[in-house]
Amino acid sequence: MNITDNIKYVGMSDNNLDYFEGQYKTPNGMSYNSYMIIDEKIAVLDTVDARFKDEWLKKVSEAIGNREPDYLVVHHMEPDHSSNIKNFLDKYSNCKVVSSFAAFAMMKNYFDTAFADRQVAIKDGDKLCLGKHTLNFIATPMVHWPEVHMSFEESEGILFSADAFGKFGVMGTNEPWDDEARRYYIGIVGMHGTFVQNVLKKAATLPIKKICPLHGEIIDKDFGHYIDLYDKWSGYKKEKDGVCIAYTTVYGHMKEAIEKLTEMLKKNGTNVEVFNLLRDDMSEAVAKAFAYENLILATTTYNNGIFPLMNDFTHRLIEHKIQNKKIGIIEGGTWAPQAGNILKNMFKDLPNITIDENIVTVLGSLNKDSEEKLEKLAKSFSNIL
Ligand code: FEO
Numbered sequence: 001m002n003i004t005d006n007i008k009y010v011g012m013s014d015n016n017l018d019y020f021e022g023q024y025k026t027p028n029g030m031s032y033n034s035y036m037i038i039d040e041k042i043a044v045l046d047t048v049d050a051r052f053k054d055e056w057l058k059k060v061s062e063a064i065g066n067r068e069p070d071y072l073v074v075h076h077m078e079p080d081h082s083s084n085i086k087n088f089l090d091k092y093s094n095c096k097v098v099s100s101f102a103a104f105a106m107m108k109n110y111f112d113t114a115f116a117d118r119q120v121a122i123k124d125g126d127k128l129c130l131g132k133h134t135l136n137f138i139a140t141p142m143v144h145w146p147e148v149h150m151s152f153e154e155s156e157g158i159l160f161s162a163d164a165f166g167k168f169g170v171m172g173t174n175e176p177w178d179d180e181a182r183r184y185y186i187g188i189v190g191m192h193g194t195f196v197q198n199v200l201k202k203a204a205t206l207p208i209k210k211i212c213p214l215h216g217e218i219i220d221k222d223f224g225h226y227i228d229l230y231d232k233w234s235g236y237k238k239e240k241d242g243v244c245i246a247y248t249t250v251y252g253h254m255k256e257a258i259e260k261l262t263e264m265l266k267k268n269g270t271n272v273e274v275f276n277l278l279r280d281d282m283s284e285a286v287a288k289a290f291a292y293e294n295l296i297l298a299t300t301t302y303n304n305g306i307f308p309l310m311n312d313f314t315h316r317l318i319e320h321k322i323q324n325k326k327i328g329i330i331e332g333g334t335w336a337p338q339a340g341n342i343l344k345n346m347f348k349d350l351p352n353i354t355i356d357e358n359i360v361t362v363l364g365s366l367n368k369d370s371e372e373k374l375e376k377l378a379k380s381f382s383n384i385l
Helices: 050-064 085-091 101-111 177-203 223-234 253-267 282-291 308-319 339-346 368-382
Strands: 002-004 007-009 012-014 030-032 035-038 042-045 071-073 096-100 119-122 127-129 134-139 149-153 158-160 210-212 240-247 272-276 292-302 325-333 353-355 360-363
Touching: 002 210, 012 050, 035 050, 050 085, 071 085, 085 101, 096 101, 101 119, 177 223, 177 282, 240 253, 240 282, 240 308, 253 272, 253 292, 253 325, 253 360, 253 368, 272 282, 282 292, 282 308, 292 308, 292 339, 292 368, 308 339, 325 339, 325 368, 360 368
Parallel strands: 042 071, 071 096, 096 119, 158 210, 240 272, 240 292, 292 325, 325 353, 325 360
Antiparallel strands: 002 007, 007 035, 012 030, 035 042, 127 134, 134 149, 149 158
């Protein structure tokens, strides 16, 4: 596949991956994108996951013809992109490796060598001239690791964006970009919003014609849409009106309460998306919790705490720095419910989080009193629209 006449795609599609990083489901697999710029000098941009060593080296070799690569550019050292650095440099013994100082330190940890005699160390603002093509390096720490640099190829207007603008799914998967890119972004990079905002400021100054990420599709149109989403996600801003509800249920009483609440909210014209944390995908629930303006959490008191999957869910939200959100709480229990106070305290130090004061208690099962409180909660979240 050609990105342009002189820039080729040499990435790999992983159709058999069940979970990326062992925790994010990948029903449509995963791509590990690698690119090649062919000019007076040839640069290969990033390697691929370890399992694709032979296939990738063959693909590169076929794309390169009877020439040899001059540079291997390493934008990011996470093993899904860096595992084949040594294999590549062993095969092409005259090839230099271009990367940041921090990345070379990481190479030493992975390969027991930092390839000292073959290093071209770059930092923010440095250029690598290949002939007609020139890569301009942009330091983008914490998007997603500290060593990350993106590069902008100025003659064709191509931003090699490392993990940014990536998504789950192999190249060419027919699925909405937004959902799988959101789940990827929130899960993988979500806690580093400030750094992503800095990148967006830098990117706004570049005449970008294509964005080539390390995962997923090449973006060559509608930049406003993608950048707007990245701005919302990294700025912890509202993407969707309405409420994300996440709940756990042990004997079905909380499920009944959530069904009633959902009905009430919908009747009031509120957009609602519900996740049963015992059945639905955790990473999707987390991503949607960030996307919606409001969040309602419903769980049972359990072992003097909250139900384990809600505990996992809320910790993920907090680790990813959830903020700018109104949160409603429904607690369950039979004799001494504590889940409400526990949840309230968990979120107390996060910026701009408002906990709705009407915490609904379901003592055993729903009754007249708890249904009235549920109605009040529904009204409180409906009025926001
Ligand atoms: Fe796709 Fe942070 O590596």
